[in-house]
Amino acid sequence: MTLASTVLHEETVVLASVSTPPGGYVPPSIEEFFYDPLFGSGIFAVNRIVLMMLLMTGVLCLVFGLGFRRAQVVPRGLQNVLETGTEFVRTQIADEVIGKEHGRRFAPYLTALFFFIFAMNITAVIPGLNLPVNGLAALPLILAVITWGIYNYQGAKSQGLGPYIKGSLFPPGIPTPIYLLVTPIELVSTFILRPVTLFIRLLANMIAGHLILGLFFSASTYLFLGYQDGRWWTAFFGLGSFLGAIVFTFFEVLVSALQAYIFTLLTAVYLAGSLEPEH
Amino acid sequence: MSAVTGLLLAVEGGEAKNPLIPNANELFWGTICFAVFAGFMIKYVLPTAKKALDERTAGIEGKLAQAERDRDEAQQLLAQYREQLAEARTEAGRIRTEAQAQRAQIVEEARGEARTEAGRITEAATAQIASERQQVVTELRREVGGLAVQLASRIVGESLEDEARQRRTVERFLEGLEDAPAGSATDPVAVR
Numbered sequence: 001m002t003l004a005s006t007v008l009h010e011e012t013v014v015l016a017s018v019s020t021p022p023g024g025y026v027p028p029s030i031e032e033f034f035y036d037p038l039f040g041s042g043i044f045a046v047n048r049i050v051l052m053m054l055l056m057t058g059v060l061c062l063v064f065g066l067g068f069r070r071a072q073v074v075p076r077g078l079q080n081v082l083e084t085g086t087e088f089v090r091t092q093i094a095d096e097v098i099g100k101e102h103g104r105r106f107a108p109y110l111t112a113l114f115f116f117i118f119a120m121n122i123t124a125v126i127p128g129l130n131l132p133v134n135g136l137a138a139l140p141l142i143l144a145v146i147t148w149g150i151y152n153y154q155g156a157k158s159q160g161l162g163p164y165i166k167g168s169l170f171p172p173g174i175p176t177p178i179y180l181l182v183t184p185i186e187l188v189s190t191f192i193l194r195p196v197t198l199f200i201r202l203l204a205n206m207i208a209g210h211l212i213l214g215l216f217f218s219a220s221t222y223l224f225l226g227y228q229d230g231r232w233w234t235a236f237f238g239l240g241s242f243l244g245a246i247v248f249t250f251f252e253v254l255v256s257a258l259q260a261y262i263f264t265l266l267t268a269v270y271l272a273g274s275l276e277p278e279h
Numbered sequence: 280m281s282a283v284t285g286l287l288l289a290v291e292g293g294e295a296k297n298p299l300i301p302n303a304n305e306l307f308w309g310t311i312c313f314a315v316f317a318g319f320m321i322k323y324v325l326p327t328a329k330k331a332l333d334e335r336t337a338g339i340e341g342k343l344a345q346a347e348r349d350r351d352e353a354q355q356l357l358a359q360y361r362e363q364l365a366e367a368r369t370e371a372g373r374i375r376t377e378a379q380a381q382r383a384q385i386v387e388e389a390r391g392e393a394r395t396e397a398g399r400i401t402e403a404a405t406a407q408i409a410s411e412r413q414q415v416v417t418e419l420r421r422e423v424g425g426l427a428v429q430l431a432s433r434i435v436g437e438s439l440e441d442e443a444r445q446r447r448t449v450e451r452f453l454e455g456l457e458d459a460p461a462g463s464a465t466d467p468v469a470v471r
Contacts, residue, residue, distance in 0.1 A: 030296060030298050031296065033296075033298055034296055037304070040304075042303070042304070043303045043304050043306070043307040044304065044307065045304040046304070046308070047304070047305075049302075049305055050304060050305060050308040053305075053308055053309055053312045054308065054312065056312075057312040057313075057315055057316050060316050061315070061316060061319050064319070064320065064324045065319070065323075065324070067324075068323075068324050068327045068328050068331075071327045071328055071330065071331035072331060073331055073334045073335050073338060074335070075331070079331075082328075083328060083332075086325065086328055107325075108320060108321040108325045109317065109321065111320060111325060112313075112316060112317040112320040112321060113317075115316075115320070116312075116313055116316050116317070135298075136298075136301065136302070136305055137298060137299055137300060137301035137302075137305075138301040138302060138305035138306045138308075138309040139305075139309045139313070141301050141306070142306060142309050142310055142313060143313065146313070200299070203298070203299070207298055
């Protein structure tokens with residue numbers, strides 16, 4: 001992040017030193033994330049985002065379908081690669097956080113969640129798509145709500161609805177007066193903030209990543225075109241900006257995987273909390 | 280490009296858009312997409328993967344168990360072979376001892392037999408020698424008697440028709456012979 005802010009700062013300085021050329025530099029804005037329908041209307045309307053969702057879902061199903069079409073006892077090629085991923089989610093997230101006993105029940109959902117989020121993040125750096133689908137509110141919201149529904153349902157199912165809510169709102173082992181303070185915090189935290197933070201963390205990370213990439217690339221273009229106004233030397237700064245764009249493209253790949261991992265991990269943590277009453 | 284259109288839209292629309300508010304169509308399609316993918320994974324992909332994984336685990340466990348069994352069997356066989364080897368060594372030792380005992384016995388028996396045989400042969404030889412000697416003595420006595428008489432009659436020139444006298448003379452002569460040493464005993468014969 002320090003690297004990002006330094007580079008951003010540098011760019012701002014560069015931009016400030018260059019007096020506004022005709023036409024001016026237009027930085028990418030939040031408008032990047034809104035697209036008009038291509039066809040259809042209402043909730044069936046299909047725009048560029050929906051096309052990307054459908055494409056990535058198709059790719060995911062195709063890859064996993066092909067990889068495990070004839071699952072071999074001795075894995076080869078694609079199956080090997082995919083198994084590394086599914087095994088990672090199963091052992092490092094499900095078994096590790098929830099425990100082996102209940103972990104295997106939730107491993108399929110967690111695996112689907114992880115790969116779905118990753119696929120919808122990685123579109124940020126896929127040439128031609130160049131936009132994280134999770135940079136739009138829809139998918140993060142849906143996934144956060146599903147996770148919220150599942151862990152609350154599991155809590156009510158495994159502990160009973162009453163004990164689950166009581167255990168969540170009145171954690172045992174606290175002096176009675178403190179509940180005046182703790183219970184409102186727990187209420188907001190467990191039932192409201194958890195899904196909201198899941199939603200916003202993923203969404204904001206992907207928006208920020210996309211804006212940074214957009215900034216670097218548009219700035220590079222702008223600076224490289226400085227010669228048209230007789231300022232050929234802006235191209236040197238354009239080179240720095242382009243380098244930054246390349247670095248942050250790799251950074252976005254990392255962020256895509258990391259955010260998918262964090263979302264999945266937190267889902268597992270919340271599930272683990274619901275399965276066992278708090279001590 | 281899109282930055283420019285975005286700006287134009289913003290300028291024209293005049294209202295700021297909130298990135299936290301999802302679009303209804305994206306919610307709808309997003310739900311379908313996740314449902315399809317999650318369903319596909321949970322119903323088909325992961326069970327298939329799990330089956331392969333379980334088979335792999337079972338296979339490895341089976342091979343390990345088989346290896347364990349093989350090792351146990353090999354150790355059992357080794358122990359058995361060692362036992363048999365020890366048995367064979369004991370047996371060989373026993374046979375050797377027995378053979379030595381038998382050899383000693385055979386040698387002893389042979390020696391005894393040889394001794395008996397030697398004694399028997401010696402005895403037979405002694406008996407034969409004795410009998411032959413007796414025979415020779417008898418023969419010799421008779422011939423020497425005849426010869427002596429003949430010699431005596433020739434020397435003395437007298438007829439010894441008288442049986443009694445003749446016999447006495449001979450007896451006397453023979454007694455003298457027997458009393459004389461071996462060398463002189465032959466003298467009467469050598470005189471002839």
